Amino acid sequence: MARTENRAAWGFLAPWVVGFLLFTAGPMLVSLWLSLTNYDMLKPPVFVGADNYRELFTDPKVATALYNTLFFTVLHVPLQIALGLALASLLRRAGRAGGFFRTVLYLPVMTPPVALAALFLLLLNGQTGAINEVLGWFGFTGPNWTTDPMWVKPGLVLMSLWTVGGTAVIYLAALTRVPPELYEAARLDGASPWRQFRHVTLPMISGTVYFTVIVNTIASLQVFTEAYVMFYGNSETAAGRDDTALFYVIYLFQQAFGSLRMGYASALAWMLFLVIAVITVVQVRVSRRLVHYEGEPR
Amino acid sequence: MNRPGRAACLVALGVVGVAFVYPFVWLVSASLKPRAHVFDNALLPRPFAPENFVAVWEAAPLLVWIGNSIAVGLAAAAAATVSSALVAYGFARFRFRGRNLLFGLVLATMMLPGAVTMVPVYLEWHAVGLATTQIPLWAQNLFGSAFYIFLLRQFFLGLPGEVFDAARVDGAGHLRSFTAIALPLARPAMIVVFVFELRAAWTDLIKPLIYLRESRFFTLPRGLKTILDQFGQGGEAEWEIVLAASVIATAPMILLFLLAQRYFVRGLVTQHVER
Numbered sequence: 001m002a003r004t005e006n007r008a009a010w011g012f013l014a015p016w017v018v019g020f021l022l023f024t025a026g027p028m029l030v031s032l033w034l035s036l037t038n039y040d041m042l043k044p045p046v047f048v049g050a051d052n053y054r055e056l057f058t059d060p061k062v063a064t065a066l067y068n069t070l071f072f073t074v075l076h077v078p079l080q081i082a083l084g085l086a087l088a089s090l091l092r093r094a095g096r097a098g099g100f101f102r103t104v105l106y107l108p109v110m111t112p113p114v115a116l117a118a119l120f121l122l123l124l125n126g127q128t129g130a131i132n133e134v135l136g137w138f139g140f141t142g143p144n145w146t147t148d149p150m151w152v153k154p155g156l157v158l159m160s161l162w163t164v165g166g167t168a169v170i171y172l173a174a175l176t177r178v179p180p181e182l183y184e185a186a187r188l189d190g191a192s193p194w195r196q197f198r199h200v201t202l203p204m205i206s207g208t209v210y211f212t213v214i215v216n217t218i219a220s221l222q223v224f225t226e227a228y229v230m231f232y233g234n235s236e237t238a239a240g241r242d243d244t245a246l247f248y249v250i251y252l253f254q255q256a257f258g259s260l261r262m263g264y265a266s267a268l269a270w271m272l273f274l275v276i277a278v279i280t281v282v283q284v285r286v287s288r289r290l291v292h293y294e295g296e297p298r
Numbered sequence: 299m300n301r302p303g304r305a306a307c308l309v310a311l312g313v314v315g316v317a318f319v320y321p322f323v324w325l326v327s328a329s330l331k332p333r334a335h336v337f338d339n340a341l342l343p344r345p346f347a348p349e350n351f352v353a354v355w356e357a358a359p360l361l362v363w364i365g366n367s368i369a370v371g372l373a374a375a376a377a378a379t380v381s382s383a384l385v386a387y388g389f390a391r392f393r394f395r396g397r398n399l400l401f402g403l404v405l406a407t408m409m410l411p412g413a414v415t416m417v418p419v420y421l422e423w424h425a426v427g428l429a430t431t432q433i434p435l436w437a438q439n440l441f442g443s444a445f446y447i448f449l450l451r452q453f454f455l456g457l458p459g460e461v462f463d464a465a466r467v468d469g470a471g472h473l474r475s476f477t478a479i480a481l482p483l484a485r486p487a488m489i490v491v492f493v494f495e496l497r498a499a500w501t502d503l504i505k506p507l508i509y510l511r512e513s514r515f516f517t518l519p520r521g522l523k524t525i526l527d528q529f530g531q532g533g534e535a536e537w538e539i540v541l542a543a544s545v546i547a548t549a550p551m552i553l554l555f556l557l558a559q560r561y562f563v564r565g566l567v568t569q570h571v572e573r
Contacts, residue, residue: 005392008472012388015381016404019441024407027418034418041424087314093307101311103559104318110551112501114519115544118526119325122537128337130324162321166566173567214409222413225503234527249413256417257508265417273414280409 035266052267064243065251073220075157080216084167092175105165117229120159149244167212174208203292210287221276224249329541336537354542363521370435370517374499375492377439385442386450387476408444434509446491449568453487490565493558518547
């Protein structure tokens with residue numbers, strides 16, 4: 001009986017196991033091997049040892065791409081978390097109107113990134129764009145978000161905040177799980193709204209915050225679509241030409257599918273994997289001191 | 299919460315709401331303006347140029363791309379739903395050695411950056427001669443996907459064991475318990491998976507960029523990128539075409555969300571809060 005049970009279990013799990021070998025474990029091993037070769041898909045791979053990895057450290061485009069990607073991540077993740085949390089707090093207090101605003105905030109998440117990028121190319125336009133027009137009402141002269149090397153990345157960050165709705169909905173769910181008695185008790189102790197947030201809300205949702213920080217960081221380190229659509233492709237724009245918007249995965253994509261340097265692209269991929277792994281491990285370590293798990297023994 | 303507090307809250311949300319809706323309004327409005335007025339930032343399209351939505355069908359094979367997007371989206375969503383349900387059921391209903399370890403591995407793949415396997419997976423499809431077809435856009439979903447497996451497993455774990463015991467007494471095998479009992483009960487959770495993956499497949503650009511070479515195979519986002527390059531920047535500066543096409547690519551997703559909002563919210567909540 002136990003044996004047939006076991007066999008049945010593996011029957012159900014088989015799709016995942018096969019998929020894991022075919023599309024995760026196998027490819028990672030292949031990629032590790034390819035990173036030690038030169039391979040252009042026309043001739044068989046030629047073993048070159050650590051040459052590709054040496055090139056990583058001398059290729060100025062890698063440094064630029066890493067810098068751009070970290071720049072984006074360092075701005076995007078904290079803003080995304082803070083704005084998501086602020087909006088979730090507002091939604092929580094909005095009563096019956098909350099559902100309507102939740103829908104409004106979530107709609108940008110449903111927009112295909114290509115359409116979003118095309119749209120923001122015009123909204124962010126320095127001369128005619130609506131964003132600078134609004135800034136003008138308040139007496140600010142907005143920058144050339146899509147062409148000025150200093151403002152291209154902040155422009156992309158600004159645009160990325162339009163899809164904060166997903167994070168806000170997640171926080172809203174976490175906030176509704178905080179027991180109301182805790183706020184009651186804090187109020188009786190005379191805690192101000194800020195102290196309530198700091199000492200009741202934040203600890204109670206720290207697990208969710210921690211998780212969204214990690215997931216958002218991993219995603220931003222792989223930022224690709226919006227920047228690629230706006231600045232790369234058939235027509236390389238100014239921001240594309242001077243690498244202001246060259247993010248790591250864009251460079252990886254160009255090396256692999258533009259230059260057909262599959263070996264070098266594999267080395268790039270492994271380096272990204274290591275960077276992401278190190279950053280994630282640091283975040284996990286730091287969170288152990290900061291995250292409060294309700295009801296779980298530490 | 300006191301009244302002035304709630305009012306301030308609603309005002310703040312109102313301001314944010316306008317900021318979030320404005321780009322949509324701008325997009326729809328500009329897509330209905332003649333070329334010379336696209337950049338005027340006026341809320342209402344005057345003069346009104348609905349003919350943009352006729353011109354866009356003539357400018358690009360939109361119908362073909364929409365058909366491709368629907369086919370790829372449905373295949374991706376159906377494959378992900380069925381395979382993830384199978385695997386999730388295996389994790390939820392059976393005890394076997396190494397189960398927790400294996401489930402840990404499933405969760406770990408959620409953290410794996412997709413960019414890492416992009417090149418070798420492409421080479422695999424190339425090796426079997428399918429690298430320029432639409433198959434790589436959905437076939438990987440036949441093998442289950444970590445987030446959906448997690449989500450469906452949570453659901454199956456929540457089902458009372460008695461319904462399965464009763465089936466067992468009636469002599470139902472495992473496959474029959476799965477198809478006749480678990481799947482019908484799991485309908486809401488499976489809809490969550492289906493709509494999530496439908497959105498993911500409909501909006502994705504990176505896979506279509508890697509795999510699709512011929513216009514007749516393009517999905518809508520891939521086609522939209524071509525339209526942008528041809529009619530937008532560096533192209534012929536016919537932005538009204540780009541904007542009309544953007545509206546056409548976005549509208550089905552807005553509709554999907556309005557129809558299936560509670561499933562999207564439910565999926566997000568399960569993903570991040572219930573772990």
